[in-house]
Amino acid sequence: MNSEQQKEFLQATAWIRPLTKWSALFAFKTQSYLPMWIRNLPLKAIKKLLNGYQKKYQAKSCKSS
Numbered sequence: 001m002n003s004e005q006q007k008e009f010l011q012a013t014a015w016i017r018p019l020t021k022w023s024a025l026f027a028f029k030t031q032s033y034l035p036m037w038i039r040n041l042p043l044k045a046i047k048k049l050l051n052g053y054q055k056k057y058q059a060k061s062c063k064s065s
Contacts, residue, residue, distance in 0.1 A: 002061070009057050013050060020046050 023042035030039050
């Protein structure tokens with residue numbers, strides 16, 4: 001990705017940033033009483049979202065090359 005595509009990617013995923021922080025906090029705060037697979041569900045969902053965005057932007061860069 002070039003710098004312009006990176007800027008577009010950051011702008012497109014800016015709404016996910018607060019959710020990422022919340023998910024990490026949730027995982028840390030609930031580690032004493034929730035199983036790991038439940039604690040990490042929000043983080044896994046965000047990972048899938050970011051992978052989708054990344055694939056979309058990589059596909060754009062391949063088409064423009």
